[in-house]
Amino acid sequence: MARYSGNDFYCDVAIPRREPLDVVFEDRDVLAFHHTRPFWPVHIVVVPKIHVGSLLTLDDPVLVSRLLEVIQSVAADVVARHDGASVLTNLGDYQDSKHLHVHIRAGQPLRQVS
Template sequence: MAYTGDDFYCDVAIPRREPLVVVHEDDDVLAFHHTRPFWPVHIVVVPKAHVDSLLTLQEPVLAARLLAVVQDVAATVVAEHGEASVLTNLGAYQDSKHLHVHVRAGAPLRG
């Protein structure tokens, strides 16, 4: 059954209600291969504490920790694939209303 809520990360990913291929996990941050990838390499990095979006991220320690994990994941993707893009969505572009950063490589899998 497809998820129909508005915070996949708090509702499903972080509590592991669905299997994930985890790339990194610590007390503050979770990084895993996207469950419905849009690119051949598609890793999502999320804070475990709920933060609505990049615009509402107020905690400097969490911001630094999140960025450090994004940097490590991106460096690995570049080392393995020669390229990476790092992006986050805001407003109507943000399907799941929880800050998440995509680290991706390759051409889109679907149009």
């Protein structure tokens, strides 16, 4: 697939599977998969399957709970396999795709930030 140039990769590409994904977890509400252009050796993204603009607009307590359960589970697996992990999300201009997504990562960056 050509490099995506829209503003919501998750709604436009990942959730409807317009590109193959290496899925780690999926249920009715949440999708977790290996990043399609990883920045770290282990780079998993967790997203709600409905559009949520960012952490700042997430206001459904049931979805918050489910999302955190999945993040905890995936992060625990990464820690068990790699002895550590970071969990992060971006907001505002730092958020390339305007859909809440949480990165679970381990290892040193694969390339320099430009």
